[in-house]
Amino acid sequence: MNLRSATATQVLGSAALVLLLVAGWLLLLGPVTGQIGESREAVTDAQDRNVTLGRQLSALQEQAADLSDTRAVAEDLDRLFPPTADQPGLFTAVVGAARQAGYGPDDITTLSPSAPVPVLDGLPVDTTTVTEQQVDPATADLAVQVVTLSAEGTFDEARRLLRAIEQLDRAFLVRSVSLTGTSEDTGFTVTLSGATFVAPPVLPPATAG
Missing domain, CATH: 3.30.70.60 (Ribosomal protein S6/Translation elongation factor EF1B)
Known part of the structure; x- marks a missing residue:
């Protein structure tokens, strides 16, 4: 194969471009894409944690409301039925x-x-x-x-x-x-x-x- 021919030049040029693309992917685009994937995964995990924490917060708020009602009932009972003859x-x-x-x-x-x-x-x-x-x-x-x-x-x-x-x-x-x-x-x-x-x-x- 004559390396100086047009066909050889095209083949070598195409091979060089492919090598540059592969090298660019491995050196630049590959790590960036991996970081993007990791970032997306971290965002998804954070969203899931926020949903879980939101549910836990709602449950705690409901318990706090029930606790206030329970304390109010306890105070009413103490007035109706005191712990001493008084x-x-x-x-x-x-x-x-x-x-x-x-x-x-x-x-x-x-x-x-x-x-x-x-x-x-x-x-x-x-x-x-x-x-x-x-x-x-x-x-x-x-x-x-x-x-x-x-x-x-x-x-x-x-x-x-x-x-x-x-x-x-x-x-x-x-x-x-x-x-x-x-x-x-x-x-x-x-x-x-x-x-x-x-x-x-x-x-x-x-x-x-």
Whole structure:
């Protein structure tokens, strides 16, 4: 083959171009293409991580909302069923309800809460037959405190008193109501027997378990 011929020149030129293209691909385009592929893969991985983190964030936000609701319920339960008898607080609440109904300080003739009695399996414990060593009020699920209230006033004041008792923040179960008196001139004496409750405090969600 004559290297000086036109055909040989074309063949050699084409071979040289092919070699240059191969060398350019290996030296320049190949690494760049590999880097582009790696970058695309990294972007895809980052997008997947963002989606996963977004779902986790949404779940945590939902749990945070539930946690606030749970704490609010726990606070409401502590007000309805306090962890202690809190007789001073009970006196204040009941006297406040009586004054709201229109009774004066001297109109309340009786206000006597008893000591809390533990409740086991839904039934009050007979404290006359069960000793303190056998029943620990601190470990009972619930304790009942009997409250007796008597006040002298008008019929409307007695009716308002019952309404005010029902609206106390602390749970108050009215068991019986008696009204004695003959007329508005002589006045009426309302005697109310009820119960409040003592329960162990609800553990905050952050420390429960």
